[in-house]
Amino acid sequence: MKRFSDTDIWTKKPWFIELTPAEKCAFLFITAQCDSVGVWAQNFKLAEIVIGDSIDWESLLQKTNENIIVLENNKWWLPDFCYFQYGELDEKCRPHASYIRLLKQHNLLDRINAIQVDNNESTYTAKRSRVTQSKKIKIFSRDEHTCQYCGEQFKDDELEIDHVIPLSKNGDGGDENLVTACAMCNKQKSDKDPFVFIEQYKLENKILNRVSKILNTLQEKEKDKEKEKDKEKEKEKEKDAALYNAIKDSFESKHGQFDNYGKEGKAIKALIAKCRIRAPDYPEDFAKQVLETFWQLKQGRDKYWRGQPFLPSALNASGIWPRVLEEMREVIPDEFQESIAEEIPF
Ligand SMILES: [Zn+2]
Numbered sequence: 001m002k003r004f005s006d007t008d009i010w011t012k013k014p015w016f017i018e019l020t021p022a023e024k025c026a027f028l029f030i031t032a033q034c035d036s037v038g039v040w041a042q043n044f045k046l047a048e049i050v051i052g053d054s055i056d057w058e059s060l061l062q063k064t065n066e067n068i069i070v071l072e073n074n075k076w077w078l079p080d081f082c083y084f085q086y087g088e089l090d091e092k093c094r095p096h097a098s099y100i101r102l103l104k105q106h107n108l109l110d111r112i113n114a115i116q117v118d119n120n121e122s123t124y125t126a127k128r129s130r131v132t133q134s135k136k137i138k139i140f141s142r143d144e145h146t147c148q149y150c151g152e153q154f155k156d157d158e159l160e161i162d163h164v165i166p167l168s169k170n171g172d173g174g175d176e177n178l179v180t181a182c183a184m185c186n187k188q189k190s191d192k193d194p195f196v197f198i199e200q201y202k203l204e205n206k207i208l209n210r211v212s213k214i215l216n217t218l219q220e221k222e223k224d225k226e227k228e229k230d231k232e233k234e235k236e237k238e239k240d241a242a243l244y245n246a247i248k249d250s251f252e253s254k255h256g257q258f259d260n261y262g263k264e265g266k267a268i269k270a271l272i273a274k275c276r277i278r279a280p281d282y283p284e285d286f287a288k289q290v291l292e293t294f295w296q297l298k299q300g301r302d303k304y305w306r307g308q309p310f311l312p313s314a315l316n317a318s319g320i321w322p323r324v325l326e327e328m329r330e331v332i333p334d335e336f337q338e339s340i341a342e343e344i345p346f
Contacts, residue, residue, distance in 0.1 A: 022053040038081025143180035148208045166191035
């Protein structure tokens with residue numbers, strides 16, 4: 001029997017390239033032994049005898065990703081086989097009729113249609129979902145055979161399944177993200193963001209409960225995320241305030257009165273910000289370490305250091321920051337070493 005073979009498979013399909021020699025053999029064996037719509041009645045023993053090697057079939061399945069699908073009755077299916085051999089199947093095309101018949105026998109006609117839609121409409125094939133026929137039926141009946149976008153009722157063969165949050169935008173294939181949609185709405189929506197789609201086609205007043213609920217949950221989640229972020233920011237502010245006070249105390253114990261709102265105040269804030277960049281996980285420890293080192297240097301013999309004003313006030317003086325960091329290299333805890341390594345000029 002003659003069949004097309006994919007010449008790209010050896011050089012352009014990473015999943016195939018990464019198979020072991022025996023697994024490559026096994027995959028090609030399946031593409032040769034399957035029936036004319038890509039279904040192989042698995043026969044591991046025969047395959048291993050012919051190939052002359054043992055094969056880890058479970059591992060092969062995993063490595064080939066979605067290029068092999070396990071059906072019931074010990075059958076394996078190459079879902080892209082038909083499209084590759086014949087292109088899009090057309091009922092009006094005579095040679096296709098027998099393939100369509102065979103697909104029906106395997107209960108695969110709906111699945112292959114879904115794949116063809118995917119192949120035509122989107123380049124997003126890595127994560128494409130194949131909604132099984134039984135799942136479709138379940139969801140159509142859950143949604144009372146009504147398109148959840150336009151609110152019209154249709155016969156089942158005019159209905160499709162839509163991922164409200166598209167797979168390409170991190171939606172999942174769970175029932176909660178799947179709704180019934182008429183062919184027209186589904187085509188117009190394609191993999192648009194649901195909010196964008198609803199606005200574009202002015203569906204606000206037509207969308208049904210289920211879609212609204214999903215969108216509400218989505219918005220709630222976004223709001224929660226925002227709140228979380230605000231809380232984090234609040235916490236950081238509190239920490240910064242505590243650090244600010246600690247630095248202020250350190251200054252006053254060694255230097256006298258502190259100018260809260262003048263240049264010292266501003267410089268301390270700048271120091272805290274710098275330490276946040278330097279050591280995001282330990283800005284407080286880092287700032288304290290900088291100060292500690294600075295005070296030690298200032299009390300030492302070096303004229304340069306003795307002449308320096310309080311560190312935060314001197315932050316903009318050229319050379320101070322890198323020199324303090326250089327001095328800190330010896331005493332700095334390991335976790336800060338990396339951030340010290342890349343110099344940020346002050
Ligand atoms: Zn519709």
